Amino acid sequence: MTTKRHASPGRTAAWWTAIIGVVLVSVLASTSGTYALWNSTAKPLAGGATITTATPAVTITGFNSAGGTYSTVGTVKTVPVTVKNTGDATLSTTAIVPTLASGTATAAGAFDVVRWGPVSATTECTASAQPASYTNGNYATVLKFSVASLAPGASAFYCVRTKLTTATSGSANIRLTATGTVSTNWKATATNTAAFVAQAGDTTAPAAPYEPWTPWTTNITGTTIGLGWSAATDNVGVTDYEIYRNGALVGTSGGATTYTDRYLRLGTTYTYTVRARDAAGNFSAMSPSVSGTTASWLDMNESYRINNIGSGLCISIDAFTNGSAIRQQPCGANGVDKQTWKFADTNTGNNSYSIMPRNGSPIGLDVNLDWNAARGMDDWNPVIGWSYGASTNQQWKVEQTTQGVYRIVSVLSGKCLDVPNASADANVALIQYTCNGTNAQNFTLTAVP
Structure with a gap:
């Protein structure tokens, strides 16, 4: 018996579509992992992540309170400025930019502006607040700043102090624009404007004291x-x-x-x-x-700084003990009391003084009698500090050589207090030397508080 084979009918497009659909469903069903559908409204964030539902929003408030009429030079106002994230996406940064919305640049420039912060609360922005660090200058530079990352609902507080510093009349509306950024091209803005009015219009200078009223x-x-x-x-x-x-x-x-x-x-x-x-x-x-x-005589109620003309350095004692060296030192380097001197009349009838530190120490300038056998009569004999005993090696005459310039002369030897070799170096110990009129022996005496 012969079996007859029939040819298979052709496969239709619908048939192939059904087959592919079954295969695709099977593959998806058997693959592990999650597939997120692409959303055309998704926004890019840092690191490649996306967020699909969020509304960025920001507010800036408080600066308007700095406005008003400033009627006299020196008028000051201190106000808090609050920047707040009122949206539901974190603002990576918020830039504050000032502009002169209306009015004159002259009026705006008449105000000095100080900004500090962020602070923990608006109550820190008071008239008496003394910030540890701040930015100071004109509005265009001081009020241009950035706020760091703000989470939804978070606020940052800054203090702004404005002061009229120039006598002028005019107005200036200064606007602060806050731009909060979530990511590139995804931002929100807000503004706050202060209306400043300067009415310190007195520009007439007083007449100077003049002839015949010369001081x-x-x-x-x-x-x-x-x-x-x-x-x-x-x-x-x-x-x-x-x-x-x-x-x-x-x-x-x-x-x-x-x-x-x-x-x-x-x-x-x-x-x-x-x-x-x-x-x-x-x-x-x-x-x-x-x-x-000024008079050339010493006032024994005053304290004096003694400066050498040649070096400009101050005469200083190392310590308030017997034998301490008398040196020249940079003024202020060795403590005020060690460089400030009192002159007291020795009441010996020879117009001489003792010269001792102003702090009450009994140690005074003394020609060292034990330096050699000459007992204080030679050149190069050191001058030291020693307890005052009214002997002539502790008595000194103060003689004016030219206007405002003096030499200090030992009653014992008749020799002058001297900076050896006219040295300009610090720490050089003073000596006595034959008076010769050089600047190594010339001093100024200046009263100090």
Whole structure:
């Protein structure tokens, strides 16, 4: 019997689709692991991770309270500025950028700005707060800063102090824009604006004390010069006077028309000028100058620093014990008491003084009698510290050589206190030497507090 074979019918497209689907389902079902579906709204984060549902948001508040009217130079306000993450994604950084939203750059530039923080709470931003570190300058530089990472709901607090420093009138609206960043191109912004109004419009300077009201000197001693002057005039009112000695500011009088310049050098001429200041910070021109010369005699109620003219160094004692060396040292290097001296009249009728530390130590300048057989009469004999016993090797004459310059002469030997070899080096021990008029033997005596 013959068996007839029939040809297989052709495979249709639908059939192949069904077969592939079954195979694919089988493969997926048998493979371990999890497959996350790609979401077109996912946002990239650092490290390649993604987040698909989050809303970045930020607020900045408080700076607006710094605004207002500043009517006089010196007006100050201190306010807290709060930057808060009000969204539900961590802000990796938040940049604060100031801009002049409206008004004039002149008005904005009239304010000095100080910023410090972050602080732990807004209560730390008080008028009396003294930050350990801060940023100071104009608004454009000081108010441009960044806040570190902020978690959702977290806040960062900063203190801002504004002060009107220039007498001007005008307004300036300064806007702070906070931009919180989650990642590139995924950000949120907020603004806070302070409206500053300066009304310190008094720009009229007071008149200077002038002829015939040139300042005058009074009550001159060896260490002080008193000054007086007639009051300056101003359209609003003079509040203070600045006093300049030899061109340098030395003090203010607080509105008084007298001033005493203290702790001056014996027998020295000083030149003074005065200028007035009003409440708006305007200054007058300088007054004509006046000169005064301190007396050349010692005031035994004062303490003095003794400087060698040649080296500029201060005369210092090593210790308050017998035999201690008397050296020249950098001023201030060996302690104030070891470089500050009192002169006391020996009451011997020879116009001499004992020279001892101001701290009450009985150790004074002494020509060492035990150096050699000459018993204090030779050149190069050391000068040391020794308990004062009223002997002539401890008595000294202070003689003016030129204006403000003195030599110190031993009553015993008639020789001068001397820096050997005119050395400019520190730690050099002093000696006595035949008086020769050189700067190794010339000293200035300046009163100190």
